[in-house]
Amino acid sequence: MPEKYILKLYILGSNAASELALKNLREIISHESNTQFDLEVIDVRRHPELAEDARILAVPTLIKKLPKPMRKIIGDLSNKQKVLHSLDLISQG
Amino acid sequence: MKFTDSTYEELVEQINTLQENVNKLEKKAVSHMQAEYDLETSERNLSAILEMNADGILIVDTDGIVLYVNPAAERLFGRSKDKFLGYSFGFPVSASKTDDTLVIIKKETFCEVEFRVVCVKWDKRQAFQLSVRDITRHKRYEEALRTSEIRFKTLTEFAPVGIFRTDVNGVTNYVNPRYCEISKLNSEEALGKGWLDAVHPEDRSLLDKDWKQAAISGSQSYSEYRFLHTDGSITWVNGHAVPLRDQSGDLIGYIGAIEDITDRKRAEEKLIESEAYYRTLIDISPDGIITSDIEGNVTYGSKKAYEIFEEPPEASFIGTSILKWLDPEYHLMILERFADIISGDVKPVTAEYKLLKHNRSVFWAELSSCPITDSKGNTNGLLIVCRDISGRKKAEDDLIKARDKAEEGDKLKTAFLHNISHEIRTPMNAITGFSALLGEPDLTQETQKSYIDIITQSSDHLLDVLNDIIEISNIEAGILKLKRNEINLNTLMGKLFKQFKLTAAEKGIELRYRTGLSGNQAEVITDYSKLVQILSNLLSNALKFTLKGEIKFGYNLKNENLEFFVSDTGISIPDDEHNKIFDRFYQVEYSTSRQFQGTGLGLSISKEYVELMKGKIWLTSDPGNGSVFYFTMPYEQVFKEHHISPPTSELLKLLDVDIKTLLVAEDDNNNFHLIKQLLSELNVKIVRACNGIEAVDICKSGLKIDLILMDIKMPLMDGYTAIRKILDHSPEMRIIAQTAYGDDEERSMEAGCAGFISKPFVRKQFIKMMKEFL
Secondary structure (H helix, E strand, C coil): CCCCEEEEEEECCCCHHHHHHHHHHHHHHHHCCCCCEEEEEEECCCCHHHHHHCCCCEECEEEEEECCCCEEEECCCCCHHHHHHHCCCCCCC | CCCCHHHHHHHHHHHHHHHHHHHHHHHHHHHHHHHHHHHHHHHHHHHHHHHHCCCEEEEEECCCEEEEECHHHHHHHCCCHHHCCCCECCEECCCCCCCEEEEEEECCEEEEEEEEEEEEEECCEEEEEEEEEECHHHHHHHHHHHHHHHHHHHHHHHCCCEEEEEECCCCEEEECHHHHHHHCCCHHHHCECHHHHHECHHHHHHHHHHHHHHHHHCCCEEEEEEEECCCCCEEEEEEEEEEEECCCCCEEEEEEEEEECHHHHHHHHHHHHHHHHHHHHHHHCCCEEEEEECCCEEEEECHHHHHHCCCCCCCCCCCCEHHHHECHHHHHHHHHHHHHHHCCCCCCEEEEEEEECCCCCEEEEEEEEEEEECCCCCEEEEEEEEEECHHHHHHHHHHHHHHHHHHHHHHHHHHHHHHHHHHHHHHHHHHHHHHHHHCCCCCCHHHHHHHHHHHHHHHHHHHHHHHHHHHHHHHHHCCCCCCCEEEEHHHHHHHHHHHHHHHHHHHCCEEEEECCCCHHHHEEEECHHHHHHHHHHHHHHHHHHCCCCEEEEEEEEECCEEEEEEECCCCCCCHHHCCHHHCCCHHHCCCCCCCCCCCCCHHHHHHHHHHHCCCCEEEEECCCCCEEEEEEEECCECCCCCCCCCCCEEEECCCCCCCCCCCEECCCHHHHHHHHHHHHCCCCCCCEECCHHHHHHHHHCCCCCCEEEEECCCCCCCHHHHHHHHHHHCCCCEEEEEECCCCHHHHHHHHCCCEEEECCCCHHHHHHHHHHHC
């Protein structure tokens, strides 16, 4: 049983890049049927304190809390290969 | 260590080699140092580039930890370098090929940025360089541009004018809805070249010219043109077009606006029509129309005005003073009218004026004038309608003349009645006088016969007078009828000659007649009695009128008409009297200066007869040579024959009448005979004068005259005038006036007469009076 993923996506409301990031992420998750994901989407406009806590400097930002190591990714997640790699879902190369 | 030469040499060689190596090393070291120096410089330069870059630059390691941040990034993120370095920014995964956007969180606000990622080596490790560019402002520009476009679009969509844009060839690439409404094209038809087809064919070249002109001059064009719609209706527009140019100044098209001015154009057309309408009204008006400014200078004159004033078309009223066209007598009147108008009298006023034509001749006109006011109601001129009333004035004058003539006619009629009583009394005098003489005893048969002749003649004359009066009343009543008698003209001439020759002989006048036709040709159909009467009237007049010389009468055939003539050598008749003498009663116009014995109706009756017979009557008269009376009638032969004989003429010469010795001024022969007879028992010499002039001449001739018996009513000079002239010459002369008028006694005494005797004479009274004076 692979480890459960805990992901946090920091976005800004209806910002185009944020929406794209969310869409891309959902797509990725839907393809990873073997992995359990726990995705939390945080709107930094509504919850600026959460952004501050997580030291988010820009959105969209995706944080992989678990499994360790923690990873922090910025951008609209449109480069699927890189995203998968960064999330250790596939080995690079 | 054994040193041999060879060894030494080898050593030297080794030293040299070493030396060379040292040199090489030195060189290398120098070069290396140089390289290090270059590197250092390069890094410094690079650092400066990073530091000075306007874009925010962050360098993060593969874990997303910030390794470097430049000042622009510090500003952009709103946090200092120490709040970056060592922090996790995040591993940039998204951006590889295209520029991406991020929203950076700047305290409580958000700022959209564009970012770009490149892989770099940082401290010999793999790293990423993020370039971050603030696009907020750019976005704002874009937004502003979009807003502006929306605003522009809204503006054009709802603008009340049609808006279009074309390329350099006039191909439309934009129109607003109003444009479509005005041109009645849908947007597809309006775009491209289609709009030009909707422009009225007559206006296309004009439009093309205007646009090209605008392109050359660089100014906006202004044209008025028409859209011809498919249903045949027309929309007038005014169009502005502005040439559009690119940055290098080349023409790239036009932008413009059109406005529907159909209503205005219609109004203009209506105005033109209305103006034409009123101009026509003015032109066809039988009255001339003139306007002037408030100073009286003419500002307009209608065609008719030019005609009325006979002003040549090349001349002009404009600018001339209105006074120039008015008789000076009326200057004050028109100036007063101007004064009234200036002081606010707006009522139209019509008055009659004497005006002057171009050639300064005077004519009558009726001027109606009213003020002309501007749109504010201020009087700025005078409108004058000028009607030529010369005709009406003439008619009025004619009417006055006719009235005067009627009044005169009335007077003449009164005078005529007065005269008629005289004309009846005169023969009556002879009849009663000689009837009484017939009663005298011891009269020889011869004397009796002469008395009876006189009585008969006088009765005939009285009858003539009465016949004339009856004839006049027939003429007045219009019941004259022509008879058709077959007569021989030559026989008639002969009869007339016989009838008048005695009277002519008594006056010592030659009488001749001439026949113009002979044989059957002289046989004509006419009203015998009327022809005889006409000729008798003319002959009687000639005889009465002529004191010496000759009287000729006769006829000729002229142009299918018989032309009769009676010529005399009496005094001439002035031209202006020629028509008047045919008027009834004319002869008695001047109460006592009687031209002809008779009723004064002879010529009038003759004229009526001639006209009834479809002829004409006239006379010619040369001063000093007497007169010729002519009349015509159609020539109607009894038997038509075609040979014409030369005219024959007869001549009869009569003896002069003996001049007796005594001054009796009496024109009437019978009266003279009566007087002579009455005076015969008194044993006096009798000299006769037939008119006033003769009486005066005889008195002046030196002949001794003791007493004058003066008839008042005589031809050429009446008795009163003769009395005055004689008394002027011989104040002691005693004159007895004798007249048939009842009211002459007073006038006779005033004129200086010694006595007065009224006709008809009572014999005893007459003899007594003569005896007293002699």
